[in-house]
Structures are given as C-alpha cells and as structure tokens.
Amino acid sequence: MLEVRNVRTGYGETEILRGVNLTVAEGEIVAVLGSNGVGKSTLNMALSGILPLWSGEIEFTGHRIDQRSPAEIVEAGLVQVPEGRKIFPNLTVEENLELGNYRGDRSRRKAMVADVYATFGRLKERRRQYAGTLSGGEQQMLAIGRGMMSAPRLLILDEPSLGLSPLLVEEMFTLIGRLAGEGLTILLVEQNVMQSLEIASRAYILENGEVVVEGAARDLREDARLRQAYLGL
Template sequence: MLVVEDIKAGYGPTEILRGLSMTVGAGEIVAVLGSNGVGKTTLNKVISGVEPARGGRIRFLGEDITNAAPPAIVARGLIQVPEGRKIFPNMTVRENLELGSYRRGRAGRAANLERVFTIFPRLLERTEQLAGTLSGGEQQMLAIGRGLMAEPKLLILDEPSLGLSPLLVEEMFALVRRIHAEGLAVLLVEQNVVQSLEIAARAFILENGIFALSGAAADLAASDDLRRAYLGM
C-alpha cells in the first residue's frame, strides 16, 4: 500500500531523515520504533504531506504522493492520528468525531459513528461531554475514533501510548489489535518497543535519521542488538 523510497527531510540546515526506505502492505501492522528525537514524527509529517521531502519518493496505492497537499493525501485514505492527540477540547466528543469525516467519509458518517461507538463504548457514554474533560486514555480513544471516521485505508498512529498509565497502555495496544483484525493496515510509530513488536508483523528501528535495524517483528524481538540498545539486556 505504502512505499517510501530513500526519503530525505529536515528543518533549515538540519537534515533529520537521511534516506529512509520502507513499505506497508495491505492488512499489515508495521511498526517504526525509536526514542525521542530520532525523526519518527518527521517521517509521519512527510508521509502525510505536512512537511516537504527533500529527496526520494512516496507512493500510496500505486500513486506518487511525494509532497502532495495534505487534503489530497487524506482524500486518498491515508489518515494520521497525530502525537499528542490534537483533539478540540472545547468541542464535544460527537463534534470531534464528526470533524473526522470533514474531508473524507461524509456519506458514511452515521454508520462510522456507530462503528466507533462499538469499538469505544466509553465514547458513546460521553457523546455530549467536552473533549477536554476526558481522561488521557479517553482522549486517545477519541483521537483514534476521529481517524476512523475518515474511512482510512492506512491508519498512521503516532505514539498512541504516550502519557498513558501501564493499564491503559495495555488497553490501547489491545484496541490496535482489534482495529487491525477488521482488516485495516496500520503504521504504528512508537517508543514502546516490547508491546509494539508483539502486535506488528514487521518493524523498522529508527536511529539518527536512518533505519538501523529492520525485519520481522519476532526476529527483532529476539535480536541481541535490539535488546542491548533498547531493553538494556
């Protein structure tokens, strides 16, 4: 579905991404893992058209989307749930969800709302509550639900476990499994190496703007290099 070829990007004179190549296939969970400041969010922004690529090419469903405008990328079905949730705190849960179908998915809004409430029953209980009054876990559910309202073909989740308690982290990864079980392809961008590798088919380990390791998630989980670098073992 998604092909990233030798992508370079940065800010001002600083090069952040130094020639990244990766793919996401239909129905896959692919993880991009790394610590803070290695370029994960920059990669998401470049894929989504928010930041320009300085080199390389991105194709989605066979079409070249390198440096395409974000609304055009969303219209094709490549949807990002950004780091930090970015909900609208002074709008209700329902209003936040409905905004998810502003660019794509309007015709199926009612059915998609029902689907989101089935996946996240807590949101159904809070439809008229202001989003800013939700707990951190509920806000993350709302952000993912808003992404699902756009009928994604590929969903990018940027740090969905960030700031959540251990119990809510477990719940969040279980929800990602559930969404994926419906056939949705997911690009999971995370610092949580252990749990990401448990649910992903393949993974890429990002260090200083390059992929230092990549391969089947099970193989990477057993890798001595990864254990030393990220798990302190």
C-alpha cells in the same frame, strides 16, 4: 501499499531524515521504533504532507503522494493519529468525530459515528462533552475514533500509548490488534518496544534519521544483541 524511498527532510537547515526507506504491505502492522528525537514524528509529518520532502518519493496504493496536500492524502486513505492526540478541545466529542469525516462521504457519517461508539462505549457516554475535559485515555480513544472517521486504508498511530497508565497501555495494544484483525493496515510508531514487537509483523528501527535495522518482529524480539544496541533493553 506504502512505499517510502530515500526520503530526506527536516526543519529549516537541519536535516532530520537522511534517506529513509520503508514499505508497508496491505494488512500488515509495521512498527517504527526508536528513542526520542530519531525522526519518527518527522517521518509521520512527511507522510501526511505537512512537511515537504527535500528529496525522495512516497508512494501510496500505487500513486505518488509526496507532492499532495494533507487533505488529498487523507482522502486517499492515509490517515494519521498524531502524537499528543491533537483533538479539538473546544469541540464536543461528537463534533470531533464529525470533523474526522470532513473530507468523507456525509451520507455515511451517522453510521460511521455509530461504529466508533460501538468500539468506544466511553465516547458515546461523553458525546456532548467538550473533548478538552476528557481523561488522557479517553482523548486517545477519541483521536483514534476521529482517525477511523476518515475511512483509512492505512492508519498511522504515533505514540498511542504515550502518557497512559499500564492498564490502558495494555488495552490500547489489544485495540490495535483488533483493528488490524478487521483488515486495517497499521503503521505503529512507538517507544514501547516490546509490546509493539508483539503485535507487529515487521519492524524498522530508526536512529539518527536513518533505518538501521529492519526485519520480522519475531526476529528482532529474540535478538538480544539488537535489543541491547538499539532499543536499550
């Protein structure tokens, strides 16, 4: 479904990604792991068309998307829930959700909002509240809900567990598993290694802007040497 081939990019003169290769098949949860500053979020910005590539190709559902605008990429169904949520603090919860559907089919909007409320009861309670007044966990729910409103075929989740209490982290991973169970393909970018490996089918470990290890999540989980070398566990 998603194929990333030899992607190189960075900011200004600084190269961050030095030829990244990665694939995601339909229905998979694929984890991209690695510590801070290895280029995980840069990869996401490149995938969403925010950061232009220096070289390499990105193909999504059989079409090149690396020259496309962020809006076209969202329309194609590659949707990102960014690190730090990036919700609209000055808009109400419901307005945030509506804007998730900005490029979508307006006639289905009401039904989609109702779907999100069915998944996240808390958001329904707070629908008229400004998003900036929500707690961290609620903001993360809203960010995911807003992503769902774009009718994603592949959802990129960038650090969804960041800044959440252990209990909420648990809840977040349960939710990700449930979304995948409903047929959504997920690219999970995380620092939370063990829990990511538990729900992912495959994983990539990024170091210094390169994929250093890739494999089935189960194998990575059990390989003590790998865990020590790259994941600091």
